[in-house]
Amino acid sequence: MMRPIIISLSPNTERDDVLLAIKVLFSPWLWFSKRNIHLLEEKFPKMFSGNYKSFATNSGRSALYLILKSLGVKKDDEVLLQAFTCIAVPNAILWAGAIPVYVDIDETYNIDPKDLEKKITKKTKAIIVQHTFGILGDVGAIKRIARKNNLVLIEDCAHSLGATFNGKRVGTLGDVAFFSFGRDKILSSVFGGMILVKTQTQTEIQIQIQKMFNTLKWPNTLWGIQQLLHPIAFSVILPLYNSGLGKLILLILQKFHFLSRAVCEEEKRGEQPKTFPSRMPPALSVLAIKQLTKLERFNRHRREIAKLYFSKFANIVKVLPPDVSGAVWLRFPISINDAFGLISYAKRRGILFGDWYKSVVMPAENLSKVGYTFGTCPNAEKLSKMVVNLPTYPGMKVEEVLKVVEVVREWEGEEGKRGGKGNRGSRGMDGATEVV
Ligand SMILES: Cc1ncc(COP(=O)(O)O)c(C=O)c1O
Numbered sequence: 001m002m003r004p005i006i007i008s009l010s011p012n013t014e015r016d017d018v019l020l021a022i023k024v025l026f027s028p029w030l031w032f033s034k035r036n037i038h039l040l041e042e043k044f045p046k047m048f049s050g051n052y053k054s055f056a057t058n059s060g061r062s063a064l065y066l067i068l069k070s071l072g073v074k075k076d077d078e079v080l081l082q083a084f085t086c087i088a089v090p091n092a093i094l095w096a097g098a099i100p101v102y103v104d105i106d107e108t109y110n111i112d113p114k115d116l117e118k119k120i121t122k123k124t125k126a127i128i129v130q131h132t133f134g135i136l137g138d139v140g141a142i143k144r145i146a147r148k149n150n151l152v153l154i155e156d157c158a159h160s161l162g163a164t165f166n167g168k169r170v171g172t173l174g175d176v177a178f179f180s181f182g183r184d185k186i187l188s189s190v191f192g193g194m195i196l197v198k199t200q201t202q203t204e205i206q207i208q209i210q211k212m213f214n215t216l217k218w219p220n221t222l223w224g225i226q227q228l229l230h231p232i233a234f235s236v237i238l239p240l241y242n243s244g245l246g247k248l249i250l251l252i253l254q255k256f257h258f259l260s261r262a263v264c265e266e267e268k269r270g271e272q273p274k275t276f277p278s279r280m281p282p283a284l285s286v287l288a289i290k291q292l293t294k295l296e297r298f299n300r301h302r303r304e305i306a307k308l309y310f311s312k313f314a315n316i317v318k319v320l321p322p323d324v325s326g327a328v329w330l331r332f333p334i335s336i337n338d339a340f341g342l343i344s345y346a347k348r349r350g351i352l353f354g355d356w357y358k359s360v361v362m363p364a365e366n367l368s369k370v371g372y373t374f375g376t377c378p379n380a381e382k383l384s385k386m387v388v389n390l391p392t393y394p395g396m397k398v399e400e401v402l403k404v405v406e407v408v409r410e411w412e413g414e415e416g417k418r419g420g421k422g423n424r425g426s427r428g429m430d431g432a433t434e435v436v
Contacts, residue, residue, distance in 0.1 A: 081128040102371070117145055133389070135324050305332070305401055359384055
């Protein structure tokens with residue numbers, strides 16, 4: 001599929017995914033048949049060594065909500081999560097009735113173990129470890145802290161399916177894990193999620209998850225169909241995007257609800273839409289199964305692109321991410337003085353970079369509604385002003401990577417002349433935000 005250099009907007013969709021979505025759209029029996037759900041739930045755990053069971057949901061946020069309910073979290077229980085995250089994470093905690101408590105991050109964009117220890121109280125029930133951008137943090141230290149304090153360790157693998165830590169796949173490092181098949185994730189069925197839990201010994205978590213899952217509702221069929229339109233629409237929108245026509249079509253389709261948004265307006269206010277939590281619609285499981293066959297190829301490609309960025313940026317960008325082994329590089333984050341300036345500059349050159357997470361919780365209308373207090377995670381606050389995500393999507397070609405490098409180099413050259421005085425105070429004001 002012809003696409004400009006755009007980090008988001010259906011980055012994992014290939015021609016065969018579009019054809020499959022069309023086929024499913026015109027095969028109504030696939031909207032209801034549970035066969036593909038079962039197939040996906042059978043295939044998914046086979047990627048992990050050991051005995052695991054998986055439960056398909058309509059999103060990562062539904063999966064997290066279900067995990068928290070299965071753990072029996074209740075009012076006033078605290079769940080630790082990192083600042084520098086998606087609003088879907090604290091929202092799931094709030095919907096489950098608990099309190100999100102934010103932990104600062106280190107240079108890996110992941111939980112800082114030192115701050116983690118400080119944030120544990122008698123009310124803490126669980127820790128969520130998020131492998132941001134598919135980069136691994138100090139998981140060993142985090143595990144030790146969880147064990148020492150008798151806390152459940154939940155892995156948020158929304159960005160990291162296929163990544164490894166000391167040779168072990170993420171998803172098997174804590175007590176229970178969840179994944180996302182959202183539109184911008186490692187694999188996409190537009191919306192989708194998965195819970196992964198060990199079955200070697202019948203743990204209480206597994207029993208409770210099964211119980212809760214049995215009561216989980218199916219989403220509205222029309223909602224599933226709306227998601228099927230996504231890859232089809234983007235096969236038309238993307239080639240026209242930079243001419244302006246594609247963007248116009250996108251806005252019209254979103255306005256009239258033919259296309260969904262990754263995070264809806266209610267969620268930005270911390271409210272819970274009816275769609276979450278629910279099971280994965282059968283129609284979307286067909287797309288997810290197809291994408292699952294592409295996992296190794298996609299991740300190999302992302303790693304190759306990351307390698308190229310590392311080599312090309314060695315003397316250009318001052319703050320590169322740590323070159324962590326086992327990472328899968330959903331996105332390649334760089335940290336610079338004037339992130340907003342670079343994103344706007346690239347946009348003028350027809351390239352859309354990413355802005356995860358330009359706020360410690362994103363996209364939030366009001367951080368206090370998701371329980372964040374300014375000053376509690378200074379490093380996350382600082383990095384959110386400086387981070388720019390560079391694309392690594394599966395169809396990205398070497399010449400496109402070089403084009404990205406050139407744009408960053410030009411910008412850094414300009415920045416050098418200005419004496420690096422940029423800042424991101426007004427970020428988002430001129431529309432240089434990521435499109436979702
Ligand atoms: C780090 C992180 N965790 C969890 C989620 C939730 O996943 P989903 O969009 O499938 O609900 C997201 C993204 O939305 C995310 O970025």
